[in-house]
Amino acid sequence: TAGITQAPTSQILAAGRSMTLRCTQDMRHNAMYWYRQDLGLGLRLIHYSNTAGTTGKGEVPDGYSVSRANTDDFPLTLASAVPSQTSVYFCASSAGNTGELFFGEGSRLTVL
Amino acid sequence: KNQVEQSPQSLIILEGKNCTLQCNYTVSPFSNLRWYKQDTGRGPVSLTIMTFSENTKSNGRYTATLDADTKQSSLHITASQLSDSASYICVVSASSQAGTALIFGKGTTLSVSS
Numbered sequence: 001t002a003g004i005t006q007a008p009t010s011q012i013l014a015a016g017r018s019m020t021l022r023c024t025q026d027m028r029h030n031a032m033y034w035y036r037q038d039l040g041l042g043l044r045l046i047h048y049s050n051t052a053g054t055t056g057k058g059e060v061p062d063g064y065s066v067s068r069a070n071t072d073d074f075p076l077t078l079a080s081a082v083p084s085q086t087s088v089y090f091c092a093s094s095a096g097n098t099g100e101l102f103f104g105e106g107s108r109l110t111v112l
Numbered sequence: 113k114n115q116v117e118q119s120p121q122s123l124i125i126l127e128g129k130n131c132t133l134q135c136n137y138t139v140s141p142f143s144n145l146r147w148y149k150q151d152t153g154r155g156p157v158s159l160t161i162m163t164f165s166e167n168t169k170s171n172g173r174y175t176a177t178l179d180a181d182t183k184q185s186s187l188h189i190t191a192s193q194l195s196d197s198a199s200y201i202c203v204v205s206a207s208s209q210a211g212t213a214l215i216f217g218k219g220t221t222l223s224v225s226s
Contacts, residue, residue: 004155041218042201042217042218042219043156043201043216044216045214050211090155090156099144099146099205099212099214100146101148101156101158101214103155103156105153105154105155106153106154106155
């Protein structure tokens with residue numbers, strides 16, 4: 001089972017350019033999440049979606065947007081990248097009330 | 113404010129030795145606590161979940177404890193192996209009518225050397 005698939009695995013991006021990080025799950029989980037992970041700061045929630053058609057803001061949403069057109073896909077878009085968005089981005093999903101998160105392998109983004 | 117604090121920030125031990133990682137939380141209303149293991153360059157993977165009524169739970173060489181009164185959890189690793197080198201993240205779930213919030217610790221980085 002693939003679980004959560006993220007693409008690209010890494011990307012170097014010029015400041016001011018736009019970028020979409022893709023996330024697809026095959027577990028039919030209702031909830032999906034985007035986190036960024038920075039050294040010394042841990043994982044921080046950017047945006048989430050509790051079910052297809054709905055999205056919400058997390059702890060650090062500025063500069064990012066998401067959409068949830070269907071259950072499986074949850075892309076994260078940076079409209080105009082800035083160097084402070086250099087990070088490792090993790091997509092995750094969960095089902096049920098136990099709250100276990102299933103993470104993708106991450107997308108390493110460098111903004112120059 | 114809901115917070116999860118982990119200690120130590122990093123730890124180096126010799127292969128075969130035991131170690132204990134700590135997680136202190138101030139989260140309300142408490143629902144459950146999970147420990148995740150994150151290998152370098154990979155996404156976190158759940159090791160174990162602790163609910164309010166559970167004191168101890170084992171997963172192979174990993175044993176988690178929970179003291180709901182003092183709001184502390186520990187993850188004990190027995191007979192460490194090189195493959196235990198990873199970051200260990202404590203995540204506390206707070207559930208209410210408004211929904212479920214996950215509060216993340218910043219993790220403990222464990223290095224096991226031969």
